[in-house]
Amino acid sequence: MNHLESLDLSSNELGSLGAKVLSMATGMKKLSQIDLSYNRLEGLGLKSLADSSLGRQCVELNLRDTGIGDQGLRFLTKVPPLESLTTLNLSDNGLTEVGIEALCSSMVFPNLKTLILNNNHVGDEGVYAMAESPLFSNLEKLVMHNNGLTTDSAISLSQSKTITGLRALDLNNNDVRAEGAQALADSINMKWMESLDLGQNKLNHEGAAALANSENCSALKFLRLNNNNLSDKGAEALARSTNLLQLETLSIENENWIHAPGAKAISESKNLSSLIRLVLVLNAIGDEGAIHLANSKTLSGLKFLNVAGNRLTPRGEDALRKSTALTGIEVLEIV
Numbered sequence: 001m002n003h004l005e006s007l008d009l010s011s012n013e014l015g016s017l018g019a020k021v022l023s024m025a026t027g028m029k030k031l032s033q034i035d036l037s038y039n040r041l042e043g044l045g046l047k048s049l050a051d052s053s054l055g056r057q058c059v060e061l062n063l064r065d066t067g068i069g070d071q072g073l074r075f076l077t078k079v080p081p082l083e084s085l086t087t088l089n090l091s092d093n094g095l096t097e098v099g100i101e102a103l104c105s106s107m108v109f110p111n112l113k114t115l116i117l118n119n120n121h122v123g124d125e126g127v128y129a130m131a132e133s134p135l136f137s138n139l140e141k142l143v144m145h146n147n148g149l150t151t152d153s154a155i156s157l158s159q160s161k162t163i164t165g166l167r168a169l170d171l172n173n174n175d176v177r178a179e180g181a182q183a184l185a186d187s188i189n190m191k192w193m194e195s196l197d198l199g200q201n202k203l204n205h206e207g208a209a210a211l212a213n214s215e216n217c218s219a220l221k222f223l224r225l226n227n228n229n230l231s232d233k234g235a236e237a238l239a240r241s242t243n244l245l246q247l248e249t250l251s252i253e254n255e256n257w258i259h260a261p262g263a264k265a266i267s268e269s270k271n272l273s274s275l276i277r278l279v280l281v282l283n284a285i286g287d288e289g290a291i292h293l294a295n296s297k298t299l300s301g302l303k304f305l306n307v308a309g310n311r312l313t314p315r316g317e318d319a320l321r322k323s324t325a326l327t328g329i330e331v332l333e334i335v
Helices: 015-023 042-050 053-057 069-076 097-104 123-132 151-159 177-185 204-212 231-240 260-268 286-294 314-321
Strands: 006-008 033-035 060-062 087-089 114-116 141-143 168-170 195-197 222-224 249-251 277-279 304-306 331-333
Touching (some): 015 042, 015 053, 042 069, 069 097, 097 123, 123 151, 151 177, 204 231, 231 260, 260 286, 286 314
Parallel strands (some): 006 033, 060 087, 114 141, 141 168, 168 195, 195 222, 222 249, 249 277, 277 304, 304 331
């Protein structure tokens, strides 16, 4: 066990007692990655682990769905700083703004770079507390699917004086809307952002245009805007953008109602020539849109193209399969 660097105990019904036993373990001085997801550790189990030498040496900790709740976060405020911890997953733990606000009053994770909070109830008040807290001043990646966030959360992040170095932001399945996208687009805090996921946020074409027209988005390499009713106008705004020249992945799938004109705009865009992955699943580009893509003179760098669920007939499918323009394609998904 002396050379053990990673420990996966996920889905083992450990409970708080198991966490306490683990916290007393010795002889694992090289252990830096611990996965305890899907165990019922609860607050007391988390406190035992965090207050141990094992917790203090941990670099990556996965506590997804461990039942820690707000009580667990309050316990964390009372332990010595976990200075080694850089990556923390607290998804699916029933966390609310109460626990987050308590956490934000501490400096328990002074060097945290990645925080994953999917499927909690953090809400706008919780995000506001995070945006004001020096605890997250080193944060580079923030993932918060399904947390009841609105435009206000986007504004809080855009105006934050502490969360200023994000490289990746994922707010999928919230309610940010076009106004929230505009707030982010206008923020200098976006300047270093390489990955942005605002899928399922009711952005519509105005939200897409806000991002496309922002110089603060010029570092983006990954952009996902699924399920946002972007329409052809949104696709055209992205295609016209002179700020997305470094974009390598564009994912605008599912209920964006992109038709042949949107596909045509993307296929003719010189500004999207860096694209490696393009995802257009479950839109309505039809055979005409597929043919535009197949004949593109600017998308020759594409390695992955997914147009499944776009009402193609054999005519459109054959155009893509036999394309002499998309010579770099390694994966083509049509069905």
